[in-house]
Amino acid sequence: ANSMADDGLVLAGFLYKSPPLNKATSALKGFKNRWFVVRKDSSQVNYYASANTKQEPKGSIDMEDAISVEANQKWPGTQSDKTAYVFTIETKSGRIYYLAAPARETMQEWVDTLKSTFKVFLARNSSQDGEAYADGIIPVHIGLVDLHRPSALVPCNDATAAQYVLQQALKRADKRADTFALYTLMAVDADRTTATKIEPTEPILALLRSQRHLGLFVVHNDEAHYALKLIKLEDQKSTLEQGQFESSCAIKFLGSIGLQVPIEERTPPTREQVMGVLEQLKKRPRAFESELQLLVSTDGIKVLTPTGNPRRPYALVLQQSLHGIANCLDLDKTFVYVAAPAPTTIKTHTKEFKCYAFKCADKKTATQIKETVTLNCNKLFVQLHDTAKRKGLAVGSVLRDPTVKAELEATARAVPAAGPSQGEPSPASGLHQLADEDLNALLRAAEVPLGVSSLADIERFLDEEDEDD
Numbered sequence: 001a002n003s004m005a006d007d008g009l010v011l012a013g014f015l016y017k018s019p020p021l022n023k024a025t026s027a028l029k030g031f032k033n034r035w036f037v038v039r040k041d042s043s044q045v046n047y048y049a050s051a052n053t054k055q056e057p058k059g060s061i062d063m064e065d066a067i068s069v070e071a072n073q074k075w076p077g078t079q080s081d082k083t084a085y086v087f088t089i090e091t092k093s094g095r096i097y098y099l100a101a102p103a104r105e106t107m108q109e110w111v112d113t114l115k116s117t118f119k120v121f122l123a124r125n126s127s128q129d130g131e132a133y134a135d136g137i138i139p140v141h142i143g144l145v146d147l148h149r150p151s152a153l154v155p156c157n158d159a160t161a162a163q164y165v166l167q168q169a170l171k172r173a174d175k176r177a178d179t180f181a182l183y184t185l186m187a188v189d190a191d192r193t194t195a196t197k198i199e200p201t202e203p204i205l206a207l208l209r210s211q212r213h214l215g216l217f218v219v220h221n222d223e224a225h226y227a228l229k230l231i232k233l234e235d236q237k238s239t240l241e242q243g244q245f246e247s248s249c250a251i252k253f254l255g256s257i258g259l260q261v262p263i264e265e266r267t268p269p270t271r272e273q274v275m276g277v278l279e280q281l282k283k284r285p286r287a288f289e290s291e292l293q294l295l296v297s298t299d300g301i302k303v304l305t306p307t308g309n310p311r312r313p314y315a316l317v318l319q320q321s322l323h324g325i326a327n328c329l330d331l332d333k334t335f336v337y338v339a340a341p342a343p344t345t346i347k348t349h350t351k352e353f354k355c356y357a358f359k360c361a362d363k364k365t366a367t368q369i370k371e372t373v374t375l376n377c378n379k380l381f382v383q384l385h386d387t388a389k390r391k392g393l394a395v396g397s398v399l400r401d402p403t404v405k406a407e408l409e410a411t412a413r414a415v416p417a418a419g420p421s422q423g424e425p426s427p428a429s430g431l432h433q434l435a436d437e438d439l440n441a442l443l444r445a446a447e448v449p450l451g452v453s454s455l456a457d458i459e460r461f462l463d464e465e466d467e468d469d
Contacts, residue, residue, distance in 0.1 A: 254358060263351050
């Protein structure tokens with residue numbers, strides 16, 4: 001192993017890493033030689049395919065979740081010369097990382113380094129109350145403002161105030177001193193149910209010792225009122241990035257109806273309000289009596305009707321981009337999405353949301369469609385938030401940035417009118433001017449991921465040129 005004091009590097013070197021136990025067929029086949037890196041300014045132990053750390057890491061071990069680091073352990077699989085000097089890192093999730101060093105001295109060096117560098121996490125997670133924060137090193141989550149570092153370790157003592165901790169964390173996030181006033185430090189409970197701003201003068205160690213399961217998060221001032229939403233989405237981020245959230249099902253289009261809301265209201269219509277207008281909608285004649293196909297993907301929502309033309313079997317009835325969806329609900333067998341109001345220069349006391357209702361085959365299908373839309377909105381918001389972090393801005397500011405707006409508009413599609421003329425309003429078209437309603441719309445979703453069937457066959461027909469037209 002190589003120890004280096006410069007540039008925040010504590011220890012680096014090659015170790016053999018085991019696969020998860022449930023995936024390992026044998027130690028010889030499963031163990032891989034990886035370059036591990038420990039840094040004093042990060043809670044992540046990254047590992048790489050080679051000593052070239054300029055490449056993306058193959059993975060990481062989050063030491064903030066570590067319970068113990070133990071030397072002289074035994075690999076449960078087939079023994080070999082690769083598993084002679086094994087140590088383990090056990091995490092709160094139940095995962096045990098088996099790492100093997102080339103020599104006993106190297107193994108002990110790694111164990112000692114990990115225990116000393118991350119003792120604040122080990123003490124906290126192993127319920128050793130008296131040792132928690134005994135050395136005055138505290139972790140601060142900076143992932144909401146820094147694209148590359150999830151957390152920073154900040155030294156402090158009993159007299160250290162929250163303002164100092166915030167400034168040191170922002171320095172590790174490469175923020176300029178003249179921008180420090182744009183951020184705030186928040187205390188969040190482990191269950192992600194409460195988030196509280198910490199007063200700049202509050203002694204930080206006293207707060208953490210009195211409530212051991214609090215986490216410290218750096219948040220942009222403009223995003224503080226929905227910090228919990230951002231934190232939950234960050235927790236889901238890897239799932240959102242890897243998931244393919246698509247769905248397709250047969251539906252009956254019940255139509256759309258406007259819902260007037262006072263202009264001062266900052267949230268979309270409630271479930272009760274939507275249920276009220278849905279009863280009115282069910283009494284109207286339907287725009288389409290035939291069965292249609294509803295598609296949900298990262299592009300948004302599309303409703304298709306069969307054409308009878310084998311070359312182009314589906315025609316687009318209506319389409320809604322994710323940016324304009326203020327809310328989506330499953331009401332028994334009915335799926336409803338609420339489109340945000342289009343911007344207007346006319347001064348009014350109310351704003352009109354549009355509710356689009358679809359009858360599904362059963363309650364399970366309606367719930368599945370709703371969850372898929374929800375997850376796609378989450379995925380979009382994570383992308384917008386990453387853009388905000390790159391620019392050092394809040395999401396609301398990024399949404400109003402002309403460059404970002406142009407990029408989003410480039411991905412939006414023009415939306416045709418909704419079906420034959422029966423007094424049916426046209427759906428919201430394209431991408432609205434991005435305003436507070438759009439931001440609130442994206443913040444509505446934070447539920448369980450659910451991926452379903454592929455849309456490739458139908459989407460292929462939508463994208464083809466029809467030579468008969």
